[in-house]
Structures are given as structure tokens and as C-alpha cells.
Amino acid sequence: MxxxxxxxxxxxxxxxxxxxxxxxxxxxxxxxxxxxxxxxxxxxxxxxxxxxxxxxxxxxxxxxxxxxxxxxxxxxxxxxxxxxxxYVEWQRLHRDGMRRVHEKTTPLYRRTRNFRVYASNLVPGLLQTGEYATGLLRSITAFQHTPDDIEEAVAARLARSRVVVEGDHTFALLLEETVLYYRVCDETAMAAQLGSLLSVMKRPNVSLGIIPFEARRTVWPLEAFYAFDGTQVAVETLTAEINVTSPGEIRTYLRAFGQLSRLAVRGPEARVRITRAIDTLG
Structure with a gap:
């Protein structure tokens, strides 16, 4: 790297x-x-x-x-x-709450044709249900001590995510299997979120891969990142969002995505792993 x-x-x-x-x-x-x-x-x-x-x-x-x-x-x-x-600190991005951040990035989502997303810790925002997003944004707001506009921010996040079902977009998404078990909301909401993953997998414009716990790693778990076509990569760290536009760095992230993609299971095997995670919720 x-x-x-x-x-x-x-x-x-x-x-x-x-x-x-x-x-x-x-x-x-x-x-x-x-x-x-x-x-x-x-x-x-x-x-x-x-x-x-x-x-x-x-x-x-x-x-x-x-x-x-x-x-x-x-x-x-x-x-x-x-x-x-x-390099933009989350505290700066969220100083007026989170709704405006989602609204500001909506045009980027709408003009991107090919999304490549790697998630090592959370269900990607594009695939989050309202309840899952609410639990997550409530935790972020409390941790960052930023203004509470959770209801409006969740609505803006869901509106931004309409690109999954509207327009000419394709999505290649990779989730570490651990993501299926991290509970950022209650069990009922978590089960609904995992069930939503099973539904979105059926869409012809969505490829969802799960990287198994036991996968023999050729690339170690990385920070979550979103690749927007081949022009920008947004990397999410604890303290900041880092926007990569250097062609060389973008190529590196896309190369890592390619190697991570080869570790993932899809289709029936991915569905088995998601269903197994649902079963642990009781």
C-alpha cells in the first residue's frame, strides 16, 4: 500500500x-x-x-x-x-448537525454511476434502514457532542440512498462478516437491517459480498471507504473524513478493493451467513 x-x-x-x-x-x-x-x-x-x-x-x-x-x-x-x-474533521462537518452533510453529498451520489464500497465496521449508509441509521447516528452524536438533528439526518440519509433504486447506478459492496454482528441498534431493528440486506441482494444493480471470518487474508481489514467511479475515494476514520483525489492513491484503493473482493462470498453462501447472523438475535 x-x-x-x-x-x-x-x-x-x-x-x-x-x-x-x-x-x-x-x-x-x-x-x-x-x-x-x-x-x-x-x-x-x-x-x-x-x-x-x-x-x-x-x-x-x-x-x-x-x-x-x-x-x-x-x-x-x-x-x-x-x-x-x-481532510475534514467530523466535528467540523457535524458542527450544525448531520442533516446538511447528507444533503451536501447527495449530488455526488446522484452523478456517480459506479459505487465500490468496503465496510469493515458498519452496514454502509447506502444500505441502512431507518432504525439502524437512527441507532448509529444517535451514538455518533453522543460521542462527538454535536447538535442533535438525528431525525432530520436519518431522513436525509434515506433520501440520499434512493440512488440504489433510482437512476442508472451500479453497486459493488463488500462487508466484513463482523459487520453482521455489531449491534448499533436493538435486536428487532438489527434483524430488520439484516433482512433488508437479503432483499437488496436480489437487485440486478447490486453485488453484495461478505468477507468470511475465516478468509485467508491477502489484504488486512482496512478503514471503511467509498469509491465514487474512479475519481474520488472517501475514507472514514474515527476523527475525520479523508477525500482522496490523487490518481495514484485512488488506484491503490481500487486495487485493495479488487483483492478484498476475491476474498468475499456471494449469492447463496452470503445469504447463509446473513441468515446465521439473524438467528443469533433470537
């Missing part, structure tokens, strides 16, 4: 800091000179130059103006915004 997407996000931010530092040096300025021209403390200039503090759009404009290269600002601002989008 290549460097983690978190490393790539940090590298993108470091590259912006390096370009700003080069502009300062090319202008013959010291950090103190630049701070004076911008009306900042020296520590602020130092933090930006070392990549510790991400610069705002206005910071970049002021920096470039101070260095006599205002024409560089537009490109650096675009690069900075791209770096921001690569």
Missing part, C-alpha cells in the same frame, strides 16, 4: 507552506519583514511557513502582496482549499 491519505493531506498542506516560504525568500524578506508588512505577529508568519497553521484566503493574499507576487494568490488559494477538502 502507498502512503496513507492522511499523509497525503499533510503533504498537500506542507507544499503550500513551502511555496509561500519560497515567495518570501525570492522577495528577499525575512519572517519578521513579512510579519511587519502584513501587520501580523512574527509567530503567525512562522506558523504558516512551517505548515502548523493553515492560512486563510486573506492570509495568502496578504502574503503574496507583501512578496510582490499577487498573481500567485489565486493558485495558492485553490490549492489550499483542495487541501482543506482532503
Amino acid at each position: 502507498s502512503a496513507s491519505p492522511l499523509s497525503s493531506a499533510r503533504s498537500a498542506r506542507a507544499a503550500i507552506a513551502e511555496r509561500l516560504t519560497e515567495a518570501m525568500r525570492d522577495a528577499g524578506l525575512t519572517g519578521l519583514d513579512l510579519a511587519d508588512r502584513c501587520g501580523w505577529s512574527k509567530s503567525k508568519s512562522s506558523r504558516i511557513a512551517r505548515g502548523i497553521t493553515p492560512p486563510s484566503d486573506s492570509d495568502i493574499r496578504a502574503w503574496c502582496d507583501a512578496c510582490g507576487v499577487p498573481e500567485l494568490a489565486a493558485d495558492l488559494i485553490a490549492a489550499s482549499r483542495s487541501a482543506d477538502a482532503m
Whole structure:
């Protein structure tokens, strides 16, 4: 595997800091000179130059103006915004609740033709029932101490998931068998969720694979990720969503998906494993 997407996000931010530092040096300025021209403390200039503090759009404009290269600002601002989008903390995404996040990503789901999804810890959002999603989002809200808009967020999640039954979309989904046993809702809701998986497997546009407990691993369990066509991969970690757009990294995730796919069982054998999980619920 290549460097983690978190490393790539940090590298993108470091590259912006390096370009700003080069502009300062090319202008013959010291950090103190630049701070004076911008009306900042020296520590602020130092933090930006070392990549510790991400610069705002206005910071970049002021920096470039101070260095006599205002024409560089537009490109650096675009690069900075791209770096921001690569790594977004859940606390920031959910600061106003979760409904808006689902609504904001709905256009991406609608324009994606080919979804490839790997889930190691939860039923993917695309396949969640309302009750399962409610239990999950209630846990997330409590853990993150973010605003409670669970009812609205669940409705928005289900509306986004309409792409499974509407439009021209295909879905290749891989679930670790452990996902079938993690209870994020009560037993009745969990049984309904697993029953829903059995139903969605019948759809001609859905391929659902279960990676057995006993599978001989060629790829270790990874963080959950969604691949949207071949243009973007969204990786879900405990603290953040990491959006991968680098072609090399996307290829790595798709290669991992391919290897994980070969470990999975489908059709009747997958149905047996889902039914077995339902039976444990009593």
C-alpha cells in the first residue's frame, strides 16, 4: 500500500507552506519583514511557513502582496482549499448537525454511476434502514457532542440512498462478516437491517459480498471507504473524513478493493451467513 491519505493531506498542506516560504525568500524578506508588512505577529508568519497553521484566503493574499507576487494568490488559494477538502474533521462537518452533510453529498451520489464500497465496521449508509441509521447516528452524536438533528439526518440519509433504486447506478459492496454482528441498534431493528440486506441482494444493480471470518487474508481489514467511479475515494476514520483525489492513491484503493473482493462470498453462501447472523438475535 502507498502512503496513507492522511499523509497525503499533510503533504498537500506542507507544499503550500513551502511555496509561500519560497515567495518570501525570492522577495528577499525575512519572517519578521513579512510579519511587519502584513501587520501580523512574527509567530503567525512562522506558523504558516512551517505548515502548523493553515492560512486563510486573506492570509495568502496578504502574503503574496507583501512578496510582490499577487498573481500567485489565486493558485495558492485553490490549492489550499483542495487541501482543506482532503481532510475534514467530523466535528467540523457535524458542527450544525448531520442533516446538511447528507444533503451536501447527495449530488455526488446522484452523478456517480459506479459505487465500490468496503465496510469493515458498519452496514454502509447506502444500505441502512431507518432504525439502524437512527441507532448509529444517535451514538455518533453522543460521542462527538454535536447538535442533535438525528431525525432530520436519518431522513436525509434515506433520501440520499434512493440512488440504489433510482437512476442508472451500479453497486459493488463488500462487508466484513463482523459487520453482521455489531449491534448499533436493538435486536428487532438489527434483524430488520439484516433482512433488508437479503432483499437488496436480489437487485440486478447490486453485488453484495461478505468477507468470511475465516478468509485467508491477502489484504488486512482496512478503514471503511467509498469509491465514487474512479475519481474520488472517501475514507472514514474515527476523527475525520479523508477525500482522496490523487490518481495514484485512488488506484491503490481500487486495487485493495479488487483483492478484498476475491476474498468475499456471494449469492447463496452470503445469504447463509446473513441468515446465521439473524438467528443469533433470537
